[in-house]
Amino acid sequence: MQNIFSEALLATTINLSTPLIIAVFAGLISERSGVINLALEGMMLAGACAAALGSYFTGNPYIGLMASIAIGMLMALAHAYATITWRGDQIISGLALIVASVGGTGFILQLIFKHGGNTPDVTPLPRIIIPFLQNIPVLGVLINKQTILVYFAYLLPVLMYLFLYKTPLGMRIRACGEDPRTADTLGINVYLTRYIAVLISGALAGLSGAYLSIVQLSKFQENMSAGRGWIAIAALILGKWRPWSVFLAALFFGFTDAIQLTMQVVFPDSKLPREIFLSLPYILTILVLAGFVGKAIGPAAGGKPYEKEQL
């Protein structure tokens, strides 16, 4: 068993939880404004594809990063337009965007490379080497030689906490999620505030997808998000829509995924079928939701379109 708990496990945990952390905050900011964003999975997938293509065509992974933000925001704009401006159903719109992203990424892949499956190798995001950390055992593994996205992910709970609880815009976003009618009476533009929240959500979700394609791998694979957007939503519920708790929840899911991966190495396929380990993250997510959540109460106005009264 000592093989399982090692520095490698820590490194894997960081690698696997980073996209979940970014995605869970994408979900958080949207839901706190009263708009459920089930499309996380789709925005991640599209973000992963855009990042890989951006890096492939320019050779500059940071352009890929920008591309993933752009596609995430574009999808978020569509979601916002249908659900905020036209009071459409948030769940169906979310599912629609997921379906569209599966089709869209597959289509583009086939169109550009004339074969499905995956893109050729692209330039990954560079890892940042901090010289004085190189010889420190645990911290060296955790902090050194990571990409900019990892640092960003670990700053996110602080940033998001400060934003949502200490800035006027953040407080307005939360007000729109709890009681839009009152917020409106107090002079807050509910539509605009929700648009901003959903667009930030899209940008974050796109970024989390970029991590999959230009950090974890150096290419895009079809359907590579593999349910991570949904696991992020599970983490959001588990963390009860609070910045610090959802951060820990995402970290927890990343950790269990890392254990699962490590166990695959420890127990070869001949002893225990790989399929058991591959199913574990999903089964565990369900069990955790069933066992620990109790009553999960989201933002009061979540899922409900807001209609301004006509004068």
Added chain:
Amino acid sequence: MAKSSFSLREWLETTPIIVPVIAVILAFAFGALFILATGHNPIQAYILFIRGAFGNTFNLMETITKSIPLTIAGLAFLFAYRCGVFNIGTEGQLLIGAIAASLVGFLIKLPPVIHQIVLILTGAVFGALYAGIAGWLKAYRGVNEILSTLMLNYPAIYLTHFLVVKVFKAPGVVPATPLINKSAELPVIIPDTRLHAGIFIVIGLIFLVDFILRKTVLGYEIRAVGFNPTAAAYSGISIRKNVIIAIMISGALAGIAGSVEVMGLHHRFFDQFSPGYGFDGISVSLVALLNPFATFFSALFFGAMRTGSTEMQIFQEIPRQLMTLYQGIILFFIAGQLIFITFIRKIIRKRKE
């Protein structure tokens, strides 16, 4: 997550048929831009599409054949949604039902008609039990069913993969189970095509689902819970019981979709058995505005998207994934239908003035 599904569900039942029609037209109009991007003429591509879907007897029958699992999967999503429950795990339930049916099909020897009935029931029972997990979790542990049903798709994919690759693999290169016994097959009903007797099962299920929902106490209670759970609970209807029953019947239907596909078309289970029929069931029933009869026509349309796009890919190398993109656009416009409804209303008003 909030209970936002109810308002839409109510709405869908009163939505004019024009909405899905316009959603489809808009998808094909937007999609034309993507076809232009491939360097092809969209009109020519759509002519190929129609030829591929309906152009000759074989293609037409192929479209109808594909509509069989799509209709049943559509009925599955519809049934749970009438109770306000989102079952997006139809894909997993379909797979579980299909592999269970294929195992009973080749492991057990029974006389013809009985064997067929047993296979369908096997699919139904396994699909229902698998969906029942999510039902129980929702009713007793408060686990959001959108998440649990979606998550349960993955273990189903891995489990069936494991069974077909490592346990029940027939000799040969392809990871597939042995063929089911002849006594369990559904016969082809039009020679030289693949259209099989599963189409009669589809017709039967449509009437059955409509009957249960409209004419039975169970259906009344399920719709009452879907319509307004609080009011239903006040009048003594158990929310828990109906949620579990609705999702289990939904799972049973998805399982039947899988077993019929085994019995009528492939006669075995193989790795990557379903090309997303379970997922498509969601779109099928939403485009049908949750009407059991309309589900069949909606499924025909989705079947046509599959056969038609194959023709487009063969002759013009337009990637078939385009149809999945269309499906997303259609769903998007059904979700945000006011985008164009408002516009249409304005036009109508101007005409009147």
